[in-house]
Structures are given as structure tokens and as C-alpha cells.
Amino acid sequence: MKPQVTLQIQNLNKQFRVNGAVTPVLENINLTVKRGEFISVIGPSGCGKTTLLRLIIGIENSYQGDILLDGKRITGPGLERGVVFQEHRLLPWLTVERNVGLGLEGKRSGNGNREQIVREHLELVGLTGYEKAYPGQLSGGMAQRAAIARALVNRPEILLLDEPLGALDALTRMYMQKELEKIWRREAGVTMIMITHDVEEAVYLSDKVVIMSSRPGTIKKIIPVDLARPRDRAAGDFMKLKEDILEEFNLHAEKVFSYAI
Amino acid sequence: MKAEHVMHKARGLVVPILLLALWWVIAWNRWVSPLFLPSPEKVVATFLSLLGEGKIVANLGESLSKVVKGFLIGITAGFVLGLLMGLSRTAEKLLGPLFNAVRQVPILAWIPVLILVFGLTELAKLIFIALGALYPMTLNTFDGCRQLKREYLELARVFEYSRLRLLWRFTLPSALPSILAGLRVSLSEAWLLVIGAEIFFKTRGGLGDMMWEAKGKVRMDVVFITIIIIGLIGFLLNQTMTLLEKRLLRWRGTN
Numbered sequence: 001m002k003p004q005v006t007l008q009i010q011n012l013n014k015q016f017r018v019n020g021a022v023t024p025v026l027e028n029i030n031l032t033v034k035r036g037e038f039i040s041v042i043g044p045s046g047c048g049k050t051t052l053l054r055l056i057i058g059i060e061n062s063y064q065g066d067i068l069l070d071g072k073r074i075t076g077p078g079l080e081r082g083v084v085f086q087e088h089r090l091l092p093w094l095t096v097e098r099n100v101g102l103g104l105e106g107k108r109s110g111n112g113n114r115e116q117i118v119r120e121h122l123e124l125v126g127l128t129g130y131e132k133a134y135p136g137q138l139s140g141g142m143a144q145r146a147a148i149a150r151a152l153v154n155r156p157e158i159l160l161l162d163e164p165l166g167a168l169d170a171l172t173r174m175y176m177q178k179e180l181e182k183i184w185r186r187e188a189g190v191t192m193i194m195i196t197h198d199v200e201e202a203v204y205l206s207d208k209v210v211i212m213s214s215r216p217g218t219i220k221k222i223i224p225v226d227l228a229r230p231r232d233r234a235a236g237d238f239m240k241l242k243e244d245i246l247e248e249f250n251l252h253a254e255k256v257f258s259y260a261i
Numbered sequence: 262m263k264a265e266h267v268m269h270k271a272r273g274l275v276v277p278i279l280l281l282a283l284w285w286v287i288a289w290n291r292w293v294s295p296l297f298l299p300s301p302e303k304v305v306a307t308f309l310s311l312l313g314e315g316k317i318v319a320n321l322g323e324s325l326s327k328v329v330k331g332f333l334i335g336i337t338a339g340f341v342l343g344l345l346m347g348l349s350r351t352a353e354k355l356l357g358p359l360f361n362a363v364r365q366v367p368i369l370a371w372i373p374v375l376i377l378v379f380g381l382t383e384l385a386k387l388i389f390i391a392l393g394a395l396y397p398m399t400l401n402t403f404d405g406c407r408q409l410k411r412e413y414l415e416l417a418r419v420f421e422y423s424r425l426r427l428l429w430r431f432t433l434p435s436a437l438p439s440i441l442a443g444l445r446v447s448l449s450e451a452w453l454l455v456i457g458a459e460i461f462f463k464t465r466g467g468l469g470d471m472m473w474e475a476k477g478k479v480r481m482d483v484v485f486i487t488i489i490i491i492g493l494i495g496f497l498l499n500q501t502m503t504l505l506e507k508r509l510l511r512w513r514g515t516n
Binding site for chain 1: 412413415416418419420421422423426430431434437510512513
């Protein structure tokens with residue numbers, strides 16, 4: 001039985017040095033992520049949420065405090081962490097199946113049946129039939145599905161998503177949110193941490209919503225979402241939760257008093 | 262659609278045909294001495310007789326073999342040099358300034374050096390041609406390697422790629438359009454220099470030699486023939502490169 005906690009962030013601080021001046025980006029971040037959880041990190045732009053994710057990915061270095069993955073401090077990227085970036089980052093000169101296969105070409109990738117793994121994951125994201133297509137022939141949503149498949153081929157413990165649906169149009173985004181939830185449920189046990197600036201997306205997908213505030217980036221509040229899945233965006237408790245989160249950003253609808261005479 | 266396509270292609274032939282007609286009219290009316298402007302019929306007749314003697318094929322073969330050898334040597338060296346400087350900042354710092362200084366020397370200025378060191382040898386000619394192919398190849402390979410996007414570099418780190426895998430999967434394919442452009446320039450440069458080499462290194466054989474010899478004998482018709490062949494071959498070499506580019510960069514049409 002694997003331990004319950006997969007990722008633990010303790011007293012994390014991070015600064016950037018710009019022209020000699022030290023600017024704090026993240027301050028005293030503490031977060032515990034349980035195995036299989038879906039976590040969203042939401043906050044205004046410039047709150048350091050992307051930096052936080054890049055630190056967890058391991059492509060941003062030097063920080064104070066601890067980011068522990070299964071108890072080990074993160075010092076660089078690793079295959080147990082899959083990544084989906086905001087832009088799909090597919091190679092335009094490779095077909096979809098070969099792009100997805102890219103994830104399996106690393107030094108520590110297993111030597112399993114690559115073709116089969118790729119096929120399974122294309123099926124998982126609903127891209128069967130598009131194996132031979134080039135990224136330029138895909139819509140934004142389809143390209144992002146391919147990127148998700150590529151991030152999952154190594155069977156990572158955690159999937160890290162940096163505003164994965166941010167560049168899609170509103171309808172495609174809602175559709176992809178549904179798909180993402182399906183993938184998360186089918187890949188039982190995979191933990192997902194998603195950066196987003198879409199409150200509805202966060203409430204729709206997450207077990208917990210981490211709200212950050214900016215300059216320096218701190219965690220303002222962690223809101224658990226205890227709603228049954230699949231969630232109904234029109235349900236009262238869904239709307240209520242959405243309102244609560246918007247309130248944290250002072251963006252909720254003004255409450256109007258009504259008087260009955 | 263098809264007819265339109267043919268029409269589109271045929272448009273490139275309009276000006277050459279007009280020039281040909283003009284040439285014919287001028288020669289027919291003898292507005293210019295036939296010594297300087299032989300008639301098209303005369304040129305065709307000479308061409309056929311030279312072809313019959315086997316001179317054209319022999320000289321063309323000689324020039325083509327030199328261009329292929331020189332080109333291959335030049336692009337190989339250029340690719341290695343460009344890759345080295347493109348991948349390693351240290352190599353760039355060590356070799357870059359020297360390369361950029363040497364590059365400023367016109368290739369023609371190397372002729373005396375090459376002749377004094379290697380004599381009027383095949384090797385001297387090959388080095389001369391290779392040098393012309395080397396510069397564009399080096400520059401384009403270097404530029405191409407530096408075009409690797411930071412986003413892809415991050416991806417390679419996330420996948421834990423080895424340096425070799427990074428090079429093979431990301432750097433070289435990113436650089437390919439630039440490298441192919443380099444190949445194209447190198448090839449046309451090599452073709453230009455092959456004619457120069459045959460003239461300046463004064464050895465037997467090749468289109469350049471054939472032309473130079475005809476000049477000595479005031480055979481303008483032969484000079485014309487060599488010029489036309491040189492132009493046509495250059496054009497064909499360029500077309501070949503275009504086909505190669507289209508084939509290797511097919512994915513571009515999908516965007």
C-alpha cells in the first residue's frame with residue numbers, strides 16, 4: 001500500500017533576482033497533496049502559481065523550504081511527474097503517435113511495448129484514428145489531448161497541468177474539462193495539480209481549490225469541494241461555491257438588498 | 262485547375278522565349294557581327310557537333326564530379342563546424358571570431374595561396390570549391406541550432422532526454438529548414454566556383470576550361486553553349502534542392 005501523501009510542500013520560499021534586486025515570488029507556501037487528489041491552484045496573474053508549478057516540475061531551481069515527492073526533495077524533473085503546458089508543445093514535424101511516443105524516449109523510460117502504450121493512451125484521450133495526423137492538422141483541443149496523452153505515457157504519479165485549457169475557446173474548454181475528469185477517473189490513482197485562472201473550471205474538476213494572492217505569492221485559502229461527480233454546473237451548491245471563491249477575489253456579484261413594503 | 266497550373270508554370274518561359282526571338286532577329290539582320298553574336302542556328306549546329314564528338318558530356322561530367330566532391334567536403338566540414346559552434350558556447354567563443362574574420366576574405370583571394378601550397382592540382386581545386394560551400398553551410402547550421410525553442414528544451418528535460426536524444430529529436434529537426442537553406446546556397450556557390458576553378462587553376466577538362474579555350478579561339482558559339490549549359494545545370498541543381506526541401510519539410514504544409 002502506497003502512502004497517502006504524495007506531494008508535500010513545506011515553508012516554500014522563492015525569489016527572483018531582477019537587475020540585482022531581489023523580488024519575492026512565493027512566500028511561505030505549505031501544501032499537502034494526497035494520492036489521487038485533483039488540486040487546482042487559482043490566483044490572479046503574477047501570483048506565482050506558474051512558478052510554483054515549475055518548481056514542482058523541477059525546471060525552476062533553487063528554493064528555500066522543501067518540496068517533497070514521496071518524501072524526497074525535488075531537485076530536477078523526473079518521469080514520475082508528467083507535465084502538460086499551456087501550449088501543447090507538440091513537435092510540428094512528427095505525427096501525433098510519434099509525438100505521444102516522445103515521452104517514452106527518455107533515459108529512464110521503460111522498455112515496454114511502446115507502440116501499445118502509445119495506442120492505449122491515444123485511446124484514453126479519444127484520439128484513435130488520428131495517429132498519423134500532424135499537429136498542424138489538429139484543433140487546439142485535440143492538440144492538447146495529444147499533449148495529455150504524451151504526459152501520461154510514463155504512468156506518472158502526478159500530472160502537472162499549467163493552464164492546460166487556457167488557450168481554448170469557451171465551448172471546447174467546457175468539453176475538455178469533462179474529458180479531463182474522465183481521464184483522471186480512468187487513470188485511477190493519478191494525482192493532478194492544475195494551474196488555472198478559471199474559477200468554474202477549478203470547482204468543476206477539483207477536490208481542493210488552492211487560492212493564491214499576489215505580490216508575494218502566498219496561499220490565501222484552501223477550499224475543499226465536496227460535491228458529487230460528475231458535477232452539475234447549474235446546481236445551487238456548485239454556484240454557491242463558485243461565488244465563494246470569486247468573493248475571495250472581490251469579484252462576486254454585489255448583493256442587492258430588497259425591501260418589501 | 263490543371264490548365265491554370267500549366268499556365269502558371271509557363272509564365273516563366275515568356276521572357277526567355279522573347280529574348281530568344283530578339284536574339285534571332287538581331288542575328289538574322291546582322292545588326293551585330295556574327296563574331297560576337299553567332300546566330301541561334303549556328304549555336305545549335307555547333308552544340309550538336311560537340312555533342313557528337315562527346316566533348317560536352319565529357320566536360321560536363323568532369324565539372325559535375327568536381328562540384329559533387331567539393332560540395333560534399335565543404336558541407337561536411339561546414340556542418341560539423343556549425344554544429345560545434347551552435348551547440349557549445351565555448352566552441353563559439355573559440356572559433357567564432359576566427360571564422361568570421363576568415364569569412365571576410367573573398368574566396369578568389371585564396372587562389373594564390375592554394376596554387377603556391379598545392380600547385381595546380383585537383384586537391385587545390387577541391388579545397389577552393391569546398392571553401393565556397395563551407396561558409397553558408399556553417400552559418401546556417403549554426404543559426405539553425407540556435408533556433409531551438411526554450412519550450413522544447415524544457416520538454417526534453419521533463420522527459421529526461423540524453424544530450425544525444427535532445428540533439429536528434431529537437432535540435433536537428435528545428436535546425437533542418439535552416440540547414441537545407443544552407444545546402445542550397447552551398448550547392449550554388451560550389452557550382453559557381455567549379456567554373457572559376459577550371460579557369461583559374463588552368464588545368465584541362467571541365468566546362469570552365471572548355472569555355473576558356475573557346476575564348477582563346479574566338480569561338481563565341483562555344484562560349485554561348487557553355488554559358489547556357491552552366492546556367493541550365495545551376496538551375497537544375499537548385500530545383501533538386503527545392504524538391505529535397507519540399508520532401509523533408511512536408512509537415513510544413515500541414516500548418
